[in-house]
Every structure is written in C-alpha cells, then in structure tokens.
Amino acid sequence: xxxxxxxxxxxxxxxMGILALxxxxxxxxxxxxxxxxxxYQLTARFDNVGSLKxxxxxxxxxxxxxxxxxxxxxxxxxxxxxxLNIDGRYQFPTDTxxxxxxxxxxxxxxxxxxxxxxxxxxxxxxxxxxTQSAIVIEELIGQFLFNKASEGGTQ
Amino acid sequence: MTAxxxxxxxxxxxxxxxxxxxxxxxxxxFLAILxxxxxxxxxxHLTIREIYSxxxxxxxxxxxxxxxxxxxxxxxxxxxxxxYGSSEALGVLVALSLVRELxxxxxxLLFASxxxxxxxxxxxxxxxxxxxxxxxxxxxNPIARVVAPRFWGGVISMPLLAALFSAMGIFGGYLVGxxxxxxxxxxxxxxxxxxVDFREDIVNGVIKSFVFGILVSLIAVFEGxxxxxxxxxxxxxxxRTVVTSSLVILFADFILTALMFRG
Numbered sequence: 001x002x003x004x005x006x007x008x009x010x011x012x013x014x015x016m017g018i019l020a021l022x023x024x025x026x027x028x029x030x031x032x033x034x035x036x037x038x039x040y041q042l043t044a045r046f047d048n049v050g051s052l053k054x055x056x057x058x059x060x061x062x063x064x065x066x067x068x069x070x071x072x073x074x075x076x077x078x079x080x081x082x083x084l085n086i087d088g089r090y091q092f093p094t095d096t097x098x099x100x101x102x103x104x105x106x107x108x109x110x111x112x113x114x115x116x117x118x119x120x121x122x123x124x125x126x127x128x129x130x131t132q133s134a135i136v137i138e139e140l141i142g143q144f145l146f147n148k149a150s151e152g153g154t155q
Numbered sequence: 156m157t158a159x160x161x162x163x164x165x166x167x168x169x170x171x172x173x174x175x176x177x178x179x180x181x182x183x184x185f186l187a188i189l190x191x192x193x194x195x196x197x198x199x200h201l202t203i204r205e206i207y208s209x210x211x212x213x214x215x216x217x218x219x220x221x222x223x224x225x226x227x228x229x230x231x232x233x234x235x236x237x238x239y240g241s242s243e244a245l246g247v248l249v250a251l252s253l254v255r256e257l258x259x260x261x262x263x264l265l266f267a268s269x270x271x272x273x274x275x276x277x278x279x280x281x282x283x284x285x286x287x288x289x290x291x292x293x294x295x296n297p298i299a300r301v302v303a304p305r306f307w308g309g310v311i312s313m314p315l316l317a318a319l320f321s322a323m324g325i326f327g328g329y330l331v332g333x334x335x336x337x338x339x340x341x342x343x344x345x346x347x348x349x350x351v352d353f354r355e356d357i358v359n360g361v362i363k364s365f366v367f368g369i370l371v372s373l374i375a376v377f378e379g380x381x382x383x384x385x386x387x388x389x390x391x392x393x394x395r396t397v398v399t400s401s402l403v404i405l406f407a408d409f410i411l412t413a414l415m416f417r418g
Contacts, residue, residue, distance in 0.1 A: 006203065006204060006207050007200075007203060009207055009211045010203050010206045010207050010210070010211060012211075013206070013207075013210050013211045013214060013312075013315065014206070014210075014311075014315060016214075016315075016319060017210075017314070017315025017316070017318055017319055018315070020315070020318040020319045020321070020322035020323075021315075021318045021357075021361070023322050024254060024318060024321060024322060024325075024357050025353055025357055027344070027348070028250050028254065028325060028347055028348065028351050028357070029254075029348065029351045029352060029353040029356065029357045055352070057349075
C-alpha cells in the first residue's frame with residue numbers, strides 16, 4: 001500500500017522534471033521551430049566578417065531564412081569564406097547581395113540578404129562573391145578623418 | 156617552544172597524508188559502487204524509494220527557492236538593463252543565468268544540504284548501530300543493498316531538480332518582469348528563444364547538474380560509510396558532507412564552465 005503511493009510520488013516527480021526539461025528545450029531554447037527544413041548551402045566571400053559567429057541568423061527582409069554554417073579563411077584569395085545554410089523553402093536569385101549587418105546598436109551580427117532581380121535562382125553549392133563586409137568602426141573613423149583632412153586642403 | 160615548528164610540519168604532513176588517503180579510498184569506493192550497482196537497477200524499487208526521499212522531499216525547497224531566485228534576477232536584471240535601454244533583454248538574462256549557472260549550482264547546493272546530509276546521517280547511523288555489519292553477517296553486501304541505491308537515487312534526482320529549479324526561476328522572472336514591471340511579453344520570450352541555444356546552453360546545464368549529482372551523491376554516501384560509528388562521528392560526517400560538497404560543486408562548476416563556454 002505504502003509502496004504504491006511512493007511510486008505515485010516518484011512518478012509525479014520524474015514527470016515534472018521531464019516536463020521542466022521539455023519546457024526549457026522548447027519554450028526557452030531554440031530547439032523547436034528554428035530547425036531548417038532541407039537546407040541547401042551557399043558560399044559567400046567577404047573582405048571582412050567582423051564578429052560574425054557560426055549559427056548567426058541569415059535574414060531576408062527581417063525574416064530568418066537560414067543560419068551561418070561555417071566561417072573559414074580562404075588562402076587563395078585572402079578572403080573570409082562563409083557557408084550559409086539556407087532553408088529549402090526559400091529560393092534566391094543569382095544576384096542576391098549578402099550584407100553583414102548588426103541588430104541594434106550593440107546587438108549581434110547577422111547576414112542580411114538583399115534580393116536582386118535576376119530570373120535565375122541560386123542552387124546549393126553556389127558561391128556569391130558580391131558582398132558587403134561588416135562595418136569596422138576604426139575604418140569608419142579613419143575615413144571620416146581622411147575626408148575632413150582633404151576638405152581642409154581644398155579650402 | 157622549540158617543538159612547535161616540528162609539530163606544525165608534523166600536523167601539516169598528517170593532514171596531507173590523510174587527504175590523499177581519503178581521496179584514494181573515495182575513488183576505490185566509487186568503483187565498488189559502480190561494480191555493485193546491478194542490484195540497484197534489478198530491484199529498482201530500492202532506488203525508487205531513494206528517489207522519493209532525495210528527489211520528492213527536496214521538491215518544495217527547490218521550487219520555492221527557484222521561484223524567488225528568478226524573481227530577484229528579474230528585479231535586479233531589470234534595474235541594470237533599463238539603464239542601457241534594453242530591458243527587453245531581461246528574458247535572456249534570466250534564462251541564460253539560470254540555465255547555465257544558477258540552476259545547476261544552487262540546486263546542487265540545496266541538494267547537498269537537504270538530501271546529501273540526510274543520506275550521510277542515515278548511512279552513518281546504520282554504521283553506528285552496526286546494521287551494516289549485520290548485513291555483512293547475512294551475506295548481504297551493504298554497498299549493493301544500502302549505498303548503491305542511495306547513490307543512483309541522488310544521481311537520477313539531481314538533473315531533474317536542476318531543470319525544475321531553472322524552469323521555476325524563469326517563471327519567477329516572468330512574473331516579476333512581465334506581470335509586475337511590464338516588460339513586453341513577446342520580446343521577453345522571443346529574445347530568450349533567440350539567444351538560448353539548446354545544445355550550447357541547456358544540454359551543458361544538464362551535463363553540469365548530472366556531474367554535480369554524481370559528486371554530491373558520492374560524497375554523501377562516502378562520508379556516511381566512512382564516518383566514525385559514534386554520535387559525534389555521524390554529526391561531524393554530516394557537516395563534512397555539506398562543506399565538502401559545496402566546495403566541490405563550486406570548484407567543479409568553474410572547471411566545467413571553463414571547458415564549456417570558453418569559445
């Protein structure tokens with residue numbers, strides 16, 4: 001008799017614990033919903049990826065359409081090579097223009113896809129070389145100072 | 156007082172020796188538990204009884220403290236985040252700090268003081284009243300019959316308790332952040348989901364709590380088994396369980412964090 005109530009309590013405890021784990025996985029973590037369905041891979045070359053991280057989102061018009069799969073350095077061209085895993089539901093024209101953007105002022109970096117007007121679509125394994133790099137604040141300041149200096153020279 | 160430095164070094168040497176002796180005995184004891192844990196799974200009702208006394212009985216303290224830790228995190232986090240105009244990131248702050256650190260660590264500390272001390276006292280008292288020797292006389296291995304079920308009960312309970320602690324804490328943060336202060340509910344959950352990674356954060360947190368469960372349960376059963384069979388010995392073994400497990404949890408947490416989240 002006592003053993004059945006004990007079993008009941010232990011079962012209650014274990015199921016509560018498992019429910020908590022499921023809650024953490026689905027509601028708190030990104031296990032549900034973010035899995036890409038039949039992703040295909042595109043490669044994009046950037047002069048500078050800034051602080052882009054693996055698993056950063058790839059967005060088009062603000063909608064997450066994929067995730068960054070890998071970031072590596074190409075010794076042949078001295079460029080950063082970023083593999084994008086794009087959701088198979090979405091197709092993009094061949095003149096799509098990937099840009100490295102920052103969400104908010106201090107947010108994480110992500111890749112924004114500016115869609116072109118070409119009728120041909122990108123397929124898995126294609127490489128995009130027309131890209132826009134991450135903005136590096138030192139270069140911006142340097143450019144600003146250089147412009148100021150050249151303005152001063154003409155006056 | 157010429158003898159005092161010699162005494163000091165003698166004492167030091169004795170302590171070091173004793174510590175190493177303890178460590179070796181604990182490792183051998185751990186192996187013995189693993190080798191004799193067949194019974195704990197074959198006669199699983201023994202382990203279920205221990206899950207009841209360690210897990211279910213710790214439920215209230217874990218749930219209540221989880222709720223309050225989450226509520227405090229909500230208040231403090233909001234206070235700091237709103238200075239930078241990013242109070243919507245409250246969900247991220249509460250969830251990440253609970254899932255990665257506070258859930259496993261505080262649940263482990265509570266588990267050590269609520270369940271670990273009870274295990275030590277129980278086994279120590281069994282030793283003091285010579286129940287363990289009586290079992291050996293009846294050809295029942297006390298490690299298989301008494302120690303292994305308690306060990307596995309603790310190991311199974313601890314990750315579940317840590318998950319409940321984290322879930323309850325996030326609920327507490329939600330209560331304070333969204334219902335009391337009025338952070339936007341949508342961004343509270345969506346920013347949390349965007350930043351908390353399943354493999355990186357949640358699975359690592361579960362691994363941590365699992366490791367803490369093994370450590371605390373091992374220390375608890377070992378101190379009980381190793382205690383001097385007197386009333387005084389049992390009481391000092393119970394104290395040692397709580398102190399050693401707390402220190403070991405925090406130390407192991409540092410090591411695990413350094414291994415997991417360095418990237």
